[in-house]
Amino acid sequence: MTRPASSEVPKREHALHLLHEMLRVRRFEEKCVELYSAAKIRGFLHLCIGQEAVAVGAMQPLEADDAIVATYREHGHALVRGVSAKSIMAEMYGKVEGCSRGRGGSMHLFDTTTRFYGGNAIVGGGLPLAVGLALADKMQGRTRVTACFFGEGAVAEGEFHESLNLAALWNLPVLFCCENNLYAMGTALERSESETDLALKASSFEIPAWPVDGMDVLSVEEAARRAVGAIRGGGGPHFLELRTYRFRAHSMFDPELYRDKREVEEWKKRDPIPTFAAFLQRRELFTDEDLSRMEEQIAAEIQEAVAFAEAGTWEPVEDLARFVYSEPQNR
Amino acid sequence: MTAVPAMKVSYREAIRAALREALQRDERVFLMGEDVGRYGGCFAVSKGLLEEFGPERIRDTPLSESAFVGAGIGAALGGMRPIVEIMTVNFSLLALDQIMNNAATILHMSGGQFNIPLVIRMTTGAGRQLAAQHSHSLEGWYAHIPGIKVLTPATLEDARGMLWTALEDPDPILIFEHGSLYNMEGELAPDAGPVDISRAAVRRRGGQVSLIAYGGTLGKTLQAAETLGAEGIDAEVIDLRTLRPLDTPAVIESVSRTHRAIIVDEGWKSGSIAAEIMARITEQAFYDLDAPPARVCSAEVPMPYAKHLEDAALPQVPAIVAAARQMVKGHA
Numbered sequence: 001m002t003r004p005a006s007s008e009v010p011k012r013e014h015a016l017h018l019l020h021e022m023l024r025v026r027r028f029e030e031k032c033v034e035l036y037s038a039a040k041i042r043g044f045l046h047l048c049i050g051q052e053a054v055a056v057g058a059m060q061p062l063e064a065d066d067a068i069v070a071t072y073r074e075h076g077h078a079l080v081r082g083v084s085a086k087s088i089m090a091e092m093y094g095k096v097e098g099c100s101r102g103r104g105g106s107m108h109l110f111d112t113t114t115r116f117y118g119g120n121a122i123v124g125g126g127l128p129l130a131v132g133l134a135l136a137d138k139m140q141g142r143t144r145v146t147a148c149f150f151g152e153g154a155v156a157e158g159e160f161h162e163s164l165n166l167a168a169l170w171n172l173p174v175l176f177c178c179e180n181n182l183y184a185m186g187t188a189l190e191r192s193e194s195e196t197d198l199a200l201k202a203s204s205f206e207i208p209a210w211p212v213d214g215m216d217v218l219s220v221e222e223a224a225r226r227a228v229g230a231i232r233g234g235g236g237p238h239f240l241e242l243r244t245y246r247f248r249a250h251s252m253f254d255p256e257l258y259r260d261k262r263e264v265e266e267w268k269k270r271d272p273i274p275t276f277a278a279f280l281q282r283r284e285l286f287t288d289e290d291l292s293r294m295e296e297q298i299a300a301e302i303q304e305a306v307a308f309a310e311a312g313t314w315e316p317v318e319d320l321a322r323f324v325y326s327e328p329q330n331r
Numbered sequence: 332m333t334a335v336p337a338m339k340v341s342y343r344e345a346i347r348a349a350l351r352e353a354l355q356r357d358e359r360v361f362l363m364g365e366d367v368g369r370y371g372g373c374f375a376v377s378k379g380l381l382e383e384f385g386p387e388r389i390r391d392t393p394l395s396e397s398a399f400v401g402a403g404i405g406a407a408l409g410g411m412r413p414i415v416e417i418m419t420v421n422f423s424l425l426a427l428d429q430i431m432n433n434a435a436t437i438l439h440m441s442g443g444q445f446n447i448p449l450v451i452r453m454t455t456g457a458g459r460q461l462a463a464q465h466s467h468s469l470e471g472w473y474a475h476i477p478g479i480k481v482l483t484p485a486t487l488e489d490a491r492g493m494l495w496t497a498l499e500d501p502d503p504i505l506i507f508e509h510g511s512l513y514n515m516e517g518e519l520a521p522d523a524g525p526v527d528i529s530r531a532a533v534r535r536r537g538g539q540v541s542l543i544a545y546g547g548t549l550g551k552t553l554q555a556a557e558t559l560g561a562e563g564i565d566a567e568v569i570d571l572r573t574l575r576p577l578d579t580p581a582v583i584e585s586v587s588r589t590h591r592a593i594i595v596d597e598g599w600k601s602g603s604i605a606a607e608i609m610a611r612i613t614e615q616a617f618y619d620l621d622a623p624p625a626r627v628c629s630a631e632v633p634m635p636y637a638k639h640l641e642d643a644a645l646p647q648v649p650a651i652v653a654a655a656r657q658m659v660k661g662h663a
Contacts, residue, residue, distance in 0.1 A: 067409075101442025110441035117408060118441065122432045128398045129433060132405020132413075139361065139387060139411060146405075159428070162398030169393065323443040324477045326501035 010218060012285045016294070018060075018217050019280065022052040022273050024298045025076040028085060031302050032075065032092065032106075036252055040309075041092045043105045044121075046073040050247035051179060053272035055080045057220025058147065058177050058242070061228040067115040067133045067146040069126040072107035074119040077149055083111045085305040095312030102315055103323065123184070124157030126150060127176075131163050134172035134237075145231050147175040152241075153184025155201060156192050164205040164237070171236040175227055176202065178239065179214065181246040186258035202239035214244030215270045247271075337518035345490035345519060346376050346452075346508065350414070352524075353498055354384050357412055360498060361388040363399055364416030373418045374454060374513050400426035400451065404433050404503075407449040412498050417453040420469045420507065434503040435478030449503045450494065455483075456509040456547040456597055457645055463633035466641075468597040470507040470546065471604030474574035480504045481574040482528055483546035485512070487519045489572060492526030499525075509547030509597075531578035533585065537567035540591040540655050543582060543608060545571035548595040548646055555595075555651035564659050574604055582608060583616050590621040591658050595646050600628040622658045627651050 010018070029047045036045050048055070055076040062068075062081075070077040078088055083099055091098025092106050100110045107121040117133065120126035130148035137144045154160050155178065167174045178198055182189050189196050202209035208230065212223040220242060227238035245267040249256050256264075280286035340348070353360045362377060368391040371378035381389040392399040396417060403415035417423045423430070430451070438446050457466035474481045482497060482504060484490045490508070497504040534549065535556050544552035549570050556566040569585050571577065586592045592612050596605035605626045612624050630644040653663040 098442070100440060100444070103442050104440045108440040110437075110444050112444045117405075117445065118437065120433070122428055125401070125428055125432055128401020128429060129405040129408070131398060132402035132407070133409045134405070135402055136406040136409025136411045139406070140409075159397050159401070162393070162395035163401070165393060166395060166398045166402060323439045323441075325480075326438065326446045327443065 009283055009285070015280050015285050016290065018056055018221070019273070019276055019286070020294050020298070021056045021080050022217060022276070023294060024301070025052045025055065025079050026273060027298050028079060028302055028305075029075055031306065035092070035306070041106065042094075043107070044072065044251045045106050046251050047248045048073050048076040048246070050267065050271065051181060051214065051244045052076055053217040053220050053276070054177065054179050054214045054242045054244055055149070057217045058149070058175075058224040058240070060221045061225045062145065062147060065115065066144050067117055067130075069117045069130040069133070069146065069148045070119050071123070071126060071150055072119050072121040073151070074109055074149070075106065078109040078111070078116055078119075081116050082114045083109060083116055085301050086308040087111070089305040089309040090312045093309040093312060094314070095309055096315040097308065097312040124150065124154040124159035127154065127159050127163035130174050131167050131172060134167065134174045135170065138170070138172055143173070143232050145173050145175055145228055147177060149177045149179060151184065152178055152180040152182070152189055152198060153187070153192070154178070155198055156184070164202060164207060164239070167237040168205045168207050171234070173231045174237040175224070175231060176207070176237060176239040178241050179244055180241055181244050183246065183250070183259065185250045186254070188258070198241040199239065202241070207237050207239045208235070209239035209241065211241040211243055214242035215272045215275065217272055217276055245270075335521050337520050339516055340487060340519045341513065342487060342490045342508075342515045343374065343376050343513040345487045346494070347378070347380070349491050349494035350377060350380060351383070353414070353495055354380070354388060356495070357498070359410065359412040360414065361390060361411065362414045362416060363390040363392055363403060365392055365394055365418055367391060367416050372416070374510070376513070377416070396422055396425035397429055401429040401433065403449050403451065404429060404437075404447055407447045408445055413449055414494070414498070415449065415451045417451060419465050420453050420455040421464050421467055423451075423453050423469070430473070430479070430505070431476060435476050438502065439478060446501045447503045448498070448501050450497045450506060451503070452506045452508060454510045455507040456511060457629075457634045457641060458511040458547070460636055460638055460641060461634075462636040466634035468547070468629070470505070470574055471596065471598040473505055474577075474604050474607075476575070478503070479575065480528070482506045483572065483574060484508065485544075485546050485549035485570055485572070487515070487517050488523055489526060491519060491523045493528055495525040496528045507546060511547055515550070528573055529576070529578065531572055531581035532570045533567060534570045535566065535568040537565040537589065539565045539589055539659050540593060541567045541569055541582070541585040541589045542593050542595060542651065542655065543569045543571065544595040545574065547597050551646065551648050552595045552651055555648045555655065558648065558652050559655050562656070564655060566655055577608070577611070579611050579615070582612065586612055586616045587619040590619055592620070592624040593627060593651070593654050593658065594624070595627045595651055597629050597646060599631050600626055601631065603628060625654050625658060627654050
């Protein structure tokens with residue numbers, strides 16, 4: 001792992017921003033659970049609760065014209081990237097005001113303005129897309145970066161190996177962010193991989209790769225800055241193994257028979273949000289009043305998002321066949 | 332004004348000319364696939380293009396169908412106009428995830444935000460003793476999928492002209508080149524250019540039976556129509572050209588004139604594009620029919636290697652002739 005975060009103290013404003021973003025993702029998803037129970041949200045709902053430091057830390061060095069490819073566990077990534085909470089919530093409601101007009105749902109959030117190329121719900125399926133986006137940038141002489149998020153389950157897919165090889169072979173500007181939360185749905189890493197050192201696997205493609213404490217937002221940010229800086233400088237793809245943990249079930253239908261409750265409790269002691277808040281308090285960068293203000297602000301944003309989704313409209317059924325092929329404005 | 336004399340070219344050369352033109356016309360266009368560069372293409376289609384356009388735009392890939400097809404999708408999303416070549420349709424199954432789950436769905440899943448202007452070319456079909464992993468005709472499968480378009484050029488004009496039209500389309504297009512056609516030669520106007528891809532074509536006018544073919548079966552079907560003509564049976568030959576979206580009105584128009592329909596398809600009968608066409612004819616032209624529609628398709632076996640067995644597995648001219656004779660005269 002890279003050095004512990006405590007060695008460097010971030011500037012107050014930035015530190016509060018990091019904490020705010022993590023808390024915002026947490027509270028948003030907690031609201032989603034509530035709305036799922038109330039049958040406002042349906043389908044699959046995959047929460048990243050426990051993993052917030054990954055999306056928040058990794059996105060810090062990205063610019064507005066960089067691209068993101070994410071998975072079906074992507075609410076956090078979309079929020080942090082700047083897709084509005086309102087449009088994400090409306091999407092989960094299936095409303096036409098949603099960021100994918102209600103055609104994608106929780107697993108398929110898309111947004112052109114933030115270059116958010118979707119939640120991809122085929123494990124490993126987003127990696128080749130990221131390679132292609134990066135190829136387009138390289139061929140057009142741009143210095144943009146494509147950040148590709150995926151879980152450690154994807155490492156078992158052929159598309160993982162094919163994509164890392166292609167990215168390395170062609171020296172493409174991709175940041176591979178492997179969120180290792182130890183379980184591919186219910187299958188533990190050591191039950192699916194003969195080699196569980198994922199950075200080592202990536203290194204075999206001649207890709208600079210290293211493990212990072214994914215529960216510590218500063219470590220994630222620092223690693224991402226280093227990697228993105230190198231990528232922009234023409235250093236080709238980089239790979240971060242972000243070691244993290246999912247506190248909640250895989251989806252809303254998961255009774256969690258595959259892991260010990262004590263293991264979950266152990267990891268919760270390293271919850272990225274209170275841990276970081278306590279770290280900042282110890283350094284007198286953060287007060288209880290800051291926390292209350294933050295909570296209030298976030299609650300207001302979420303309330304507004306829910307109201308927006310509630311007030312949203314259903315796409316007319318007559319429009320069902322739209323977007324199978326492009327309409328004239330795409331041409 | 333003097334007419335430009337036609338030139339003798341092969342189907343392969345017609346595609347190469349189309350590729351060259353596309354690369355010259357639009358700097359966003361590039362060709363990517365296994366052995367397209369140094370080797371010159373598995374079927375020599377892209378021979379010489381590496382020297383002309385360089386390794387950035389004539390891009391050899393590893394044997395990673397899923398990654399390079401997916402990279403084509405990503406590059407299309409990123410503003411390029413990629414042409415991805417897959418050696419054969421059987422290999423495309425390794426990239427089926429990308430074609431089905433990404434290329435065909437992202438526009439819809441994103442509520443119309445992200446279109447994918449991608450062209451994928453691949454070889455299809457049997458007839459060259461390449462056995463059961465290089466010879467199938469799966470274009471009918473692909474035609475099942477909403478969100479992509481499926482083209483099957485059967486003539487030199489279409490081999491030359493479909494590519495540019497496909498590249499101008501905002502959505503993913505699959506072009507199936509039948510392997511037995513690459514050496515087909517004929518006359519092509521030197522100024523031959525882009526062609527419409529939304530319409531079927533009548534390749535032979537006739538009044539007694541509609542023979543409906545595409546891609547690799549068009550030549551055999553035209554031959555069968557000549558034989559039938561000598562016997563006094565006047566067959567019309569329809570070239571579907573595009574399997575999705577199907578030009579159903581053209582099929583129905585023909586059948587409503589001839590009152591008889593035979594579909595000639597190298598795919599297997601069960602769940603095939605031939606079955607789909609038959610269904611549309613029975614749905615839309617049932618009362619115009621003088622006889623039940625018929626099909627000449629491949630035998631329901633994986634393609635065998637031995638020449639006599641492969642021949643027996645494929646739709647052949649005598650079977651097309653026999654089916655038409657049976658339908659028109661009541662006896663084979």
